[in-house]
Amino acid sequence: DIDLEYLLTLDRPDLAYEQIPKYPSIMRDVAFVVKNDVLAGEMKEVIEQVGAPLVKHVEAFDVYTGEHVGDDEKSIAYNIHFQDPDKTLTDEEVDASFEKIVNAVNEKFGARVRS
Secondary structure, X not given: OOOHHHHHXXXXXXXXXXXXXXXXXXXXXXXXXXXXXXXXXXXXXXXXHXXXXXXXXXXXXXXXXXXXXXXXXXXXXXXXXXOOOOOOOOHHHHHHHHHHHHHHHHHHHOOEEOO
16 A cells, blocks of 8 residues: 555656646647658747747648658648737637748748648
8 A cells, every 4th residue: 555645755847837728729730751861850940949939839740651752751740829818819810820840941941732
């Protein structure tokens, strides 16, 4: 049996409180085709940097190789969450940020958007 007193003495990380956002987020998915040596984490950093401050979360959710992608290429798909803490974002604001992100990733990594 585990002693409850012992469990209470263990180090636990402090709980962090984050206020629920007042304004909704907008999500966009995009898949980039890049050479096999390009790292998903490096692309994520560029997406976050170029999309700041509106990009709140970026997640790679798929890596694909095979048909419709070159032998030396892969497709990496990302889910990008846009959010402004002070107001509801318009489609135009998100579109402008998304376009900057796509252009930056294409330029830095020799990528193209997979359609």
